[in-house]
Amino acid sequence: MVLKTLGPVIHVTPSRLIIVRLSNPTELPPLRCEVVDANNELIGHVIDIIGPVGSPYAVVKPAKLSILSFVKPSTVLFYRYSRAGKTQRRSRRKQKRG
Numbered sequence: 001m002v003l004k005t006l007g008p009v010i011h012v013t014p015s016r017l018i019i020v021r022l023s024n025p026t027e028l029p030p031l032r033c034e035v036v037d038a039n040n041e042l043i044g045h046v047i048d049i050i051g052p053v054g055s056p057y058a059v060v061k062p063a064k065l066s067i068l069s070f071v072k073p074s075t076v077l078f079y080r081y082s083r084a085g086k087t088q089r090r091s092r093r094k095q096k097r098g
Helices: 065-069
Strands: 002-012 018-021 034-036 042-050 057-062 076-081
Touching (some): 002 057
Antiparallel strands (some): 002 018, 002 076, 018 057, 034 042, 042 057
16 A cells, blocks of 8 residues: 555535645545545545646545544645555446346
8 A cells, every 4th residue: 555645634514525635736646545644544535536637626525524523724634545556346237127
């Protein structure tokens, strides 16, 4: 697993999602990658990348709602992913209807 800087927290939305300004806009994190804090504690997962191309933001869904009390603006978060680039995907096959 590789640990890279995601960026600082901007704010928490009313729908309890964490908005993070990406520190390196040329290197986007993969969707569904794990987001951790400086102590390597799981914060959540990246569910979307939004905003302009020059300064994008990551939308992070927290793993637990209790995490939101620890996440403050300007807290720097990190993401980890596998170098192999494998992501967990659900198999979605269309079934023939007869």
